[in-house]
Amino acid sequence: MNSSCPVPASSVNRERRGLVWLVGSFVICPCHLPITLAVAATVFSGTAVGAVISGHPYIAGIVISLAWLAGTWRGVYYLRSTATKS
Amino acid sequence: MTSKSSIVRILLRLYPAAWRREYGLELEDLLMTRALGPSTVADVAFNALRQRVRHASPATLYGLTVMSVIFLLLTWNIVAPPATGDGLAAVLRDSPMTLPTIAIAPLTSYYYLLLVAAVTSRMASRHDVSPSQSGMDGIRICAIASLPIVMAGVLMLLGILHVEVLRAGQSPTTFAQHGFTYTFYDSGNHEFSPIAVLIAPMFRILESWMWGTIGGAFGRRGRVRESQPAK
Numbered sequence: 300m301n302s303s304c305p306v307p308a309s310s311v312n313r314e315r316r317g318l319v320w321l322v323g324s325f326v327i328c329p330c331h332l333p334i335t336l337a338v339a340a341t342v343f344s345g346t347a348v349g350a351v352i353s354g355h356p357y358i359a360g361i362v363i364s365l366a367w368l369a370g371t372w373r374g375v376y377y378l379r380s381t382a383t384k385s
Numbered sequence: 386m387t388s389k390s391s392i393v394r395i396l397l398r399l400y401p402a403a404w405r406r407e408y409g410l411e412l413e414d415l416l417m418t419r420a421l422g423p424s425t426v427a428d429v430a431f432n433a434l435r436q437r438v439r440h441a442s443p444a445t446l447y448g449l450t451v452m453s454v455i456f457l458l459l460t461w462n463i464v465a466p467p468a469t470g471d472g473l474a475a476v477l478r479d480s481p482m483t484l485p486t487i488a489i490a491p492l493t494s495y496y497y498l499l500l501v502a503a504v505t506s507r508m509a510s511r512h513d514v515s516p517s518q519s520g521m522d523g524i525r526i527c528a529i530a531s532l533p534i535v536m537a538g539v540l541m542l543l544g545i546l547h548v549e550v551l552r553a554g555q556s557p558t559t560f561a562q563h564g565f566t567y568t569f570y571d572s573g574n575h576e577f578s579p580i581a582v583l584i585a586p587m588f589r590i591l592e593s594w595m596w597g598t599i600g601g602a603f604g605r606r607g608r609v610r611e612s613q614p615a616k
Contacts, residue, residue, distance in 0.1 A: 314517045321520070325591055329484035364484065371591060375524065378517045 317377030324370035399433035448529030466557035470570025502600030509604030523597020531586030538583030
């Protein structure tokens with residue numbers, strides 16, 4: 300059986316993860332929600348996701364806003380844990 | 386655990402962690418051997434506040450400064466509402482963007498962003514801090530500065546702080562007429578909502594982080610340059 304113990308992420312790794320989460324959150328920030336929705340609708344055009352975005356923009360907006368909030372929280376969590384450990 | 390020891394533990398928690406590590410046991414012994422009167426409690430609590438200010442990072446102190454300014458502007462709006470929606474006391478404004486629907490004028494100004502960059506740059510030029518720590522300092526300034534806005538949002542939701550929404554051409558009422566009321570100028574972009582006030586500071590967090598990181602990067606470059614030996 301392949302049993303492996305989880306390797307704790309180093310401080311640098313956590314910092315990098317935090318930065319990636321925050322930069323990613325910037326991309327989907329609801330400040331530019333119409334642009335995000337337009338880009339998402341274009342990228343996913345012809346697919347079921349594209350149809351959902353075009354047909355239900357408010358639900359798509361709420362989902363993107365929640366994802367942004369969760370991503371920001373995750374990024375801040377990683378960076379805070381780095382600051383506490385250093 | 387006796388009530389005295391719990392009071393002493395609470396009083397010790399008021400002090401900064403670094404101070405507690407060094408003098409905590411000593412103060413605990415001293416307080417346990419003495420009678421804990423109201424004057425002693427007040428004295429210990431006041432000194433804890435002094436130590437908090439002494440040990441506070443510049444980011445906390447600047448955050449508190451911006452918080453005081455926002456608090457004063459909110460009070461100014463309630464006591465003497467601005468004649469137009471462009472006045473200094475018009476802290477909460479109708480945002481032209483989709484989200485947030487409410488813009489916090491002092492936190493969206495270039496002066497605020499410059500302040501965040503300058504403070505984090507200064508901190509990074511003096512201490513060895515990583516870019517992410519500078520960004521976190523930017524977030525700290527934003528979080529502390531936003532407290533009066535969050536407080537106003539909660540008071541509005543509870544119905545304690547009333548809101549008078551004025552449209553173009555309408556003039557504000559006086560404090561004697563409206564009482565504990567915030568005057569908001571509606572530009573017609575969004576409907577006013579207390580929840581929008583409550584969540585408006587969240588939209589400033591990422592920008593504060595970005596400017597904190599940029600300021601920190603500049604400060605670090607300056608420190609590295611200074612530490613290099615002259616050729």
